[in-house]
Amino acid sequence: MARTLHAERESLAHLRNVGKAALADFKLLGISTVSELATKDADALYVQLCRVTRQRHDPCVHDVFAAAIHQAKTGEAVNWWAYTPARKARQAAGLFPNVHAS
Numbered sequence: 001m002a003r004t005l006h007a008e009r010e011s012l013a014h015l016r017n018v019g020k021a022a023l024a025d026f027k028l029l030g031i032s033t034v035s036e037l038a039t040k041d042a043d044a045l046y047v048q049l050c051r052v053t054r055q056r057h058d059p060c061v062h063d064v065f066a067a068a069i070h071q072a073k074t075g076e077a078v079n080w081w082a083y084t085p086a087r088k089a090r091q092a093a094g095l096f097p098n099v100h101a102s
Contacts, residue, residue: 010034016077017067025049025061038072040065042083043097050099059096063087 010033012018012026029048031037042065050056063083071077090096 012037012068015068015071017064017071017080022061022064022068025065028052034072037069040069042066042069045069047097047099056099059087059091060084062096 012023012031012034015034015037018026026032026037029045029052031040031045042062045065046057046059046062049061060080064080066083066087067078067080087096
């Protein structure tokens with residue numbers, strides 16, 4: 001039973017902002033557990049996803065990554081759109097990763 005509970009806690013699907021699309025993105029990026037996700041950076045994941053898929057993804061994907069990483073690190077589930085204002089401010093300041101489709 002303890003192993004099952006641990007596996008559930010490690011399941012990315014149990015994170016608030018992670019649905020089918022995010023699960024597919026994480027799989028593509030080689031992330032399969034909450035512990036792995038907790039070691040990641042949202043900027044780096046967003047850039048990596050754009051490079052792997054050879055397309056620029058909506059910046060809201062970054063916000064989902066940021067929210068999921070925050071929950072993975074702290075256990076606190078925050079809606080992904082709470083990260084949008086900070087990302088938009090970084091974009092306006094030129095501090096957000098500028099990714100072009102390859």
